[in-house]
Amino acid sequence: MREVAIVAFAQSDHLRTTDELSEVDMVMPVLHQVLAQTGLRTSDIGFTCSGSSDYLAGRAFSFTMTLDGVGAWPPISESHVEMDGAWAMYEAWVKLLTGEVDTALVYSYGKSSPGSVRDVLTRQLDPYYVAPLWPDAVALAALQAQALIDAGETDEPALAGVAVRSRESAAANSHAQVKGSVPQGDYLVRPLRKGDCPPVSDGAVAVILAAGDKARELCERPAWIRGMDHRIEAHSLGVRDLTDSPSTRLAAERAGAFERPVDTAELHAPFTSQEVVLRKALKLGDDVAVNPSGGALAANPLMAAGLLRLGEAAARIHRGESDRALAHATSGPCLQQNLVAVLEGDAQ
Amino acid sequence: MPEVEVLTAPLVVEFPFTRSLGPVQSAFLTGLRERTVLGVRATDGKIMVPPVEYDPVTADELRDLVEVAATGTVTTWAWNPEPRRGQPLDTPFAWVLVRLDGADTAVLHALDATGPDAVTTGMRVRVRWAAERTGAITDIACFEPHESSEEAGQVAPHAGEFTDQVTGIVTPARLDYTYSPGRAQTAYINALAERRTVGERCPSCRKVYVPPRGACPTCGVATTDQVEVGPAGTVTTFCIVNIKARNLDIEVPYVYAHIALDGAGLALHGRIGGIPYDQVRMGLRVEPVWTEGGRYPDHYRPTGEPDADYDTYKELV
Numbered sequence: 001m002r003e004v005a006i007v008a009f010a011q012s013d014h015l016r017t018t019d020e021l022s023e024v025d026m027v028m029p030v031l032h033q034v035l036a037q038t039g040l041r042t043s044d045i046g047f048t049c050s051g052s053s054d055y056l057a058g059r060a061f062s063f064t065m066t067l068d069g070v071g072a073w074p075p076i077s078e079s080h081v082e083m084d085g086a087w088a089m090y091e092a093w094v095k096l097l098t099g100e101v102d103t104a105l106v107y108s109y110g111k112s113s114p115g116s117v118r119d120v121l122t123r124q125l126d127p128y129y130v131a132p133l134w135p136d137a138v139a140l141a142a143l144q145a146q147a148l149i150d151a152g153e154t155d156e157p158a159l160a161g162v163a164v165r166s167r168e169s170a171a172a173n174s175h176a177q178v179k180g181s182v183p184q185g186d187y188l189v190r191p192l193r194k195g196d197c198p199p200v201s202d203g204a205v206a207v208i209l210a211a212g213d214k215a216r217e218l219c220e221r222p223a224w225i226r227g228m229d230h231r232i233e234a235h236s237l238g239v240r241d242l243t244d245s246p247s248t249r250l251a252a253e254r255a256g257a258f259e260r261p262v263d264t265a266e267l268h269a270p271f272t273s274q275e276v277v278l279r280k281a282l283k284l285g286d287d288v289a290v291n292p293s294g295g296a297l298a299a300n301p302l303m304a305a306g307l308l309r310l311g312e313a314a315a316r317i318h319r320g321e322s323d324r325a326l327a328h329a330t331s332g333p334c335l336q337q338n339l340v341a342v343l344e345g346d347a348q
Numbered sequence: 349m350p351e352v353e354v355l356t357a358p359l360v361v362e363f364p365f366t367r368s369l370g371p372v373q374s375a376f377l378t379g380l381r382e383r384t385v386l387g388v389r390a391t392d393g394k395i396m397v398p399p400v401e402y403d404p405v406t407a408d409e410l411r412d413l414v415e416v417a418a419t420g421t422v423t424t425w426a427w428n429p430e431p432r433r434g435q436p437l438d439t440p441f442a443w444v445l446v447r448l449d450g451a452d453t454a455v456l457h458a459l460d461a462t463g464p465d466a467v468t469t470g471m472r473v474r475v476r477w478a479a480e481r482t483g484a485i486t487d488i489a490c491f492e493p494h495e496s497s498e499e500a501g502q503v504a505p506h507a508g509e510f511t512d513q514v515t516g517i518v519t520p521a522r523l524d525y526t527y528s529p530g531r532a533q534t535a536y537i538n539a540l541a542e543r544r545t546v547g548e549r550c551p552s553c554r555k556v557y558v559p560p561r562g563a564c565p566t567c568g569v570a571t572t573d574q575v576e577v578g579p580a581g582t583v584t585t586f587c588i589v590n591i592k593a594r595n596l597d598i599e600v601p602y603v604y605a606h607i608a609l610d611g612a613g614l615a616l617h618g619r620i621g622g623i624p625y626d627q628v629r630m631g632l633r634v635e636p637v638w639t640e641g642g643r644y645p646d647h648y649r650p651t652g653e654p655d656a657d658y659d660t661y662k663e664l665v
Contacts, residue, residue, distance in 0.1 A: 019354050019356060019528040019530075020354045020528075020530065020531055021530055021531070022528075022529060022530025022531070022532065022533065022561070022562050023530075024530075024561065024562050024563045025530055025531060025532075025562050025563075025570070028562075028563055028568070028569075028570060031568065032568075032569075042568055055523070057525065057527070058359050058361050058523060058525035058527060059527070065561060067565065068561055068562070068563040068564070068565040068568070069563045069568055070568050071564070071565065071566060071567050071568020071569070072565060072566075072568070073565060073566040114359070114525040114526055114527050114528065115523060115524070115525040116523070116524065118432065119432060119433070119434075119523060120523055122434075123521060123523070127365060127367060127519060128367065128369070128373055128377075128485070128517065129398045129455070129456075129485050130456055130485075131519060131521075132434075132484060132485050132486055132517075132519050133434075133435065133436055133456065133457065133458070133485065133486070134432060134433065134434035134435045135435070135443060135456060136432060139426055139428055139443045140443075142426030142427075142443070143424045143425065143426045143443055143444075143445060143456075144424075145426070146424045146425055146426055146469065147423070147424040147469075150424065150469045187427065187429060189426045189427065189428050189429075189443070190426060190427035190429070190464055191426070192426075234404035234405075236396075236398070236400065236404070236453065237445065237454075237456055238397075238398075238423075238445050238447070238453045238454030238455055238456060239396065239404055239453045242424065
């Protein structure tokens, strides 16, 4: 299989509101940064793929506006997914594996501040049996958290511990939104307190992928993608075992995650309880550094938070802080769909 | 550049989703109207409530319907202290997954309980039917606590046939936003309020974008250099509209045109007035006509200047 690596990563600061920025204003600096890291220009890029959702800001076809920030004329080879950018990166990776192109630019963004994201996310649910009840994202995560507590997998103090560790780690992340000492606060939907839930964030992220020698040329220590896979579970919550994530486990298996231990894991767990599920599914030991960036509890720009995990894991390898890292992204309620990638650096 | 407060405006996205139902969904939702809860037998023999058209594991077509009880057991719950718009109850309630007696899977709904201390996993509940039922999941108003022992997994086969079967649902959806167009379009709209048209120039290719979008789509860089264009311009192309638009008090036929304002790098569009529709032509010189209190030009009319030479606007057609 062709060797493909993440060779550059950039992100915006993640903020509660960005009224003064249109979506392209938010994305463009990140695109410029990631191109500058490699010295590539838009015209050098073989394939461009982005991820976003128009429902977040309520602006139709916003992704065509953000494409302005790429400089897409003369016409470029381009694609878009109405999903987290992690899935855009999956598409770009496949495109590179075919040998058709040697480089790809992948970016995604979410501007949730104009709307009420808890309500917006209800619109992704089963339209016949679930969406008419308007169960918001926190409520569904809380059902999963209670199931975990009932099963003896966790308790409220343990969940608070995940929140504290994540925000303490985020203190070293200049782009993070919620960091340091943050009180757990009141219940939003019991058993989840405010501290168990992610912030509402506006933000953007971009990575550049390159194959083989091109990757070595563009990056001192490329983060080689050893495997990547994504899997989905039944859409009815009442059919699933909410205390487990077989789709994550299967994606990890197929990505080769269990062949050798990883030293780092960037998990896309917007709620503290979901980290409990993912740790179990991925069989992560206590010696693995989980979410050294702070994770989605520190900054959760929807549609970007998954690609951020891939980027953060790659950046650790670029900096020589990790040799083998797992990156995970999720989509849908209660970890319905999951993507796992395994990244490695060459021996130091 | 001086700091200007960005514009914001309420934006409501509202749409009724009209969906047709498959045979299993139709039977289930019609059944709710008739106070009957139906499930479907999956390939592995398990009873799924709510029922689905296709097996979640094998994707087999499922059609074997059964009737289950309106009583069941809570499998997990979450206390919702502040109900949100559209949710089943407007007083604090518990979200619950309930496995109805006879079913092997759980249905999501609300539980009307006095407080979180009154809710536990494993508690017994029953359906509270809505007074008015139409064939929708909301025909279950909510669940309520109900002391009863779990009925043994007895389920009765059901043909899934009712008179006046529901074949579709209409689900209204509404999302509220406070939209900001960002810096570039705020400047454009503010200038328009002063009857000026202000675009932005690309620092790389020098093209002037009207209205500005904040970035040059050719070069991928920010356009920050503000340039006033017009007020006059040239018709680059046009069409004759013969269909009267709803809520638009304009006599047909009329002309809608692309107009390249002087100094602009691309054409915007507007209506042409003050000239018979069949005399409008490419190259016609026009100027904006403002109405009292108008936020943008009502239409454009001829300036009386000689027509522009084709070479002066051919790049903008």
